[in-house]
Amino acid sequence: MVDTHQTFVIVGGGLAGAKAAETLRAEGFTGRVILICDERDHPYERPPLSKGYLLGKEERDSVFVHEPAFYAQARIELHLGQPAVHLDPAARTVRLGDGTLIAYDKLLLATGAEPRRLDVPGTGLAGVHHLRRLAHAERLRGVLASLGRENGHLVIAGAGWIGLEVAAAARSYGAEVTIIEPEPTPLHGILGPELGALFTDLHAEHGVRFHFGAHLTEIVGQDGMVVSVRTDDGEEHPAHDVLAAIGAAPRTALAEQAGLDVVDRADGGGIAVDAALRTSDPYVHAAGDVAAADHPLLDTRLRVEHWANALNGGPAAARAMLGQDISYDRVPYFFSDQYxxxxxxxxxxxxxxxxxxxxxxxxxxxxxxxxxxxxxxxxxxxxxxxxxxxxxxxxxxxxxxxxxxxxxxxxxxxxxxxxx
Structure with missing residues (x-):
């Protein structure tokens, strides 16, 4: 299928990147496979970070996509803790943070997304959290346990999936929880008003307080620690910790620097790819949270930030890189567990x-x-x-x-x- 002198490089050590590397070998690719991960941990799955692992029901090792030994056995070269900082499509090279230059024949960008930051005073205080990486979940797990023991308050900005799942976890530890959400119901942009109220009732029954129709405007501190938050309607809410759960932004910086086509943030953002997950450069593909794909079934360009898209999109991109005729038309799918x-x-x-x-x-x-x-x-x-x-x-x-x-x-x- 492919000669042994070829090198396929994958930038991004999440589920999409790890499954793409696995698929290349499963499909018989005998060239070099290089997987570049900016985190020091081996590739892992993200759903447990706000579900089983955060709840204390799953062990740390359960989150990893493969056993560490898998990569050596499959002859997949791992660069852990090394971000890709420059992409040169003309020369077909990627430069890492330590200066290492890697040449490629085909490249997959699976750089994922990063949490959107609160643009308000007080975000530098101790006790302000995000949840995207394993290190975030490890820290937050300890915080929730501490809040539960001390009857502490967690304020969550955003009533999306992450905000609601963390709220459920926090209540299981016994922490007090307030969610601040500008829309009239949780998940308003996904489920609409018809079913968003279902999640209001669910969480209210478990003691979560909602403050709808308001934006968080300031995190108030004392001696470097969070003591409360304020909203644009003049309310103030007690808080010992704050979680920013206001969505994620696709990590497109490398693609933009390389001149690849990207989608405006107003249209969902991401790296523009066709139904074969191919970018505007024929030697570069993209998959997972960062890819905004032409969807053959839905007849629209769509970026999906969920586990199933990474699970299936990574292998689809790998097969397309091998020259297979791919039309990625999976029905978007996601799941959630709350109480x-x-x-x-x-x-x-x-x-x-x-x-x-x-x-x-x-x-x-x-x-x-x-x-x-x-x-x-x-x-x-x-x-x-x-x-x-x-x-x-x-x-x-x-x-x-x-x-x-x-x-x-x-x-x-x-x-x-x-x-x-």
Missing amino acids: DLGMEYSGYAPPGSYDQVVCRGDVGKREFIAFWLHEGRVLAGMNVNVWDVAGHIQQLIRSGIPLDPDKLADPTVPLTSLLP
Whole structure:
């Protein structure tokens, strides 16, 4: 397939990069595979950082994609703790932070995303946190345990998935939690007002306080420590620690420096790639959180920041680098666990794209499936404490056929009977 003199380089040591390296070997690539990681840890998965590991239910070693010995056995050359600082597409070289210059025949950018920072006074105080890396989770895990023991207060800026999952973890430790969110419900831009309130009720039942319709404007400190936060409506909330959970920004600096096409932040940001995850340079691909791909099924450019996209996108990019005919059209998918609620979401239904939300099951008991429809066609579905249906939901999305909303809402009608 490929001669042994070729070198494929992967920049980014997350799930997408690690799975791409694994796939290259599984597909028979016999050349050099070099994986560049700016963290000192071996590649790991991020969902446990706000779920099982943060809750203290999973051990540290459980987060890693592969056992450390895997990389040597697979002849994958690891550069740990070394950021890529310069990309020269003309020369096809990558320079690392220590000055090492690496030449490549094909390159994969899997640089991921980084937490957006709060632009307010007080962010330099001790007790202000982000959650993206394993080191962040290790620190936050200790903080939550301490807050629980001392009846301390955690203020979370942002009611997205990370904010809500950390809130659930904090309450499990016994910490007091306040969430500040400018929208009227949690997850407003993802689930809309129809189902965002479900998560308000869930967390309120577990003692979380919400402050909606407000922005955090200042973190107040004393002797270098957090003591409270203020919002733009004049409120002040006690706090011992603050978590910024206001989203993530794709790490596109290397691509921009190299002159690759990138997407404006207003349109979601990321490195622009085609359906084969190929950038504007034919020798460079991108995958995972950083890739804004032309999606053949959804007929839009889309950047997805979730585990399943990294899990599947890395291998797809690797196969495309090997010259295989790839059209990456996976239905977007993510999952979340909060208290006794488990959910899976499939599809893409941004605000304004749907005209109806239909539920089957018991919303009050939090055992149901919700469907976002446009002219009867399923754009997205979320199953809450109902299992083994995500595949059927994705088939309905792929079919693109108009459905009878009454049948979709009727639990006695099998989802499989609605498939073409």
